[in-house]
Amino acid sequence: MVAQHDEHRPWWRRRRASADAPAAGPEPSDDELHANVTRLLARELGVAEPAADHPRPVTPARIAAWMADNHFSYFVDNDGDLGGLWRGRLFYFFLFGESAEILQIRGQWHREIAIERLEEVLDLCNEWNADRIWPKAYVRVRDNGRVHVVSEVATDLEHGATDAQLSQLLFCGLSTGSMFFDAIDEKYPDPAGSVP
Template sequence: MGWFRLRAARWRARTRPAPVRDASSVDDRELHDRVSELLVRELGGADAATRAPAPVSPARIASWMSDNQFSYFVDNDGDLGGLWRGRLFYFFLFGEQSEILQVRGQWHRELAIERLEEVLDLCNEWNAERIWPKAYARVRDNGRVHVVSEVATDLEHGATDAQLSQLLFCGLSTGSMLFDALDERYPDPAGTAP
């Protein structure tokens, strides 16, 4: 029982509020500093933003690719794309204000239509166990199954360069993880019926 009382006394001493002075004697600056100190102590500090969020544009995405020494292209529709580890990724902007960033990748191989059910099961398992990327399968006009990864983020209020970089790397790295899992599950020749 003595240990508990000692702990309770220490807790009361730590959580006891500081003596309060007359409110009229505390100026706004001091009050602001006290609240800031309390927030830093309770929540931890945060680095000041180096730049305010700005709208995402194809030019910013292309600049990010160049800064990271990634090769990219612009297709006939004006969409940015590139190959990462032999896999095709596109970077789309959707929405009325082009505020939704989507990083969409496609696996570099196709599967036989007879494997559709097992690929759909794999995509459902992936989506149930992970946040990113969304995984889905499409059947092309030629009857072949093609698997897609997708990471989409609403950036209505823009993004800093650091935030944009994190989102783009997230789309590429998690898409690559999905495609690595597919490579492991379906060694060549995956295009033949089971």
Template structure:
């Protein structure tokens, strides 16, 4: 609470140990002093140069092209692409397609006997990090498939800069998870015989 008293003194002009209480400020002067303090402490806010607009597969594909990433549209009409040799998909869910999901899948699968240790790895990852959400799927053939997912509600749309940040977040954090898996489970074919 000491910091709060110091902040109030700075707003009102009161000095520690002062004998006469400061005169109360009118609303306009108090507002101006608070605004000045916020600018000094936090910096001034920059005005947005663009307004948010709905996210669409076309905007995501345009972002992929602008950043020179390869992408494709699969048979189901889903947009996918490769990032550092790993497969990622970009989905839009919700009634107005307002939830953007970047979902990556590790390029290898594990034996069902490793399910418990992979679940532990995913739970550890999720407990220590915000992104991506890590989980496993067991395929019909009994192989364990690891998935990374970043989902964001964009009900009010996104600017190009916001969309870029979300897409890079999904791709880079998913790659971090897959790097951790590669380290934990090295590819035996990658080593010399």
């Protein structure tokens, strides 16, 4: 068996000095040990880069700024809720919770379905929800008996979000909602409001 010199081994496999070996010098101080460990970790793992952006609370103003930065049209309704159109579908952006920490992106399909199709639309929503994480799909029956199909992505942002995280969440809510509505469009070409 060929002996391997310690300097060619990874640091974690190097032999420890035996208790019989003479001491190499005075014991290092805590500060010196800390500096040695920091250098060792930097060499082995790389230097950590400081974050360019820190998580901040999500506000309607940040969502509106994101919409403006991405050249999306948006509005604020009479109730103060922020909404916009995405690929012809209406989406709202809500903040719920005691500290407005839960972001919800809720979309509504641009057409209504007849109440007689309720069971089959519920089955479609259940299939979607069983196969995918986003968006949550469900229906609402209005007072006039028409069925509205809804998508929803909700995220708890108790510790805030960076601009990049917020952008990803907003795109996720809009794009997955649109994918769901595209699937509904394929299943129910116009006129979807007619009785089967």
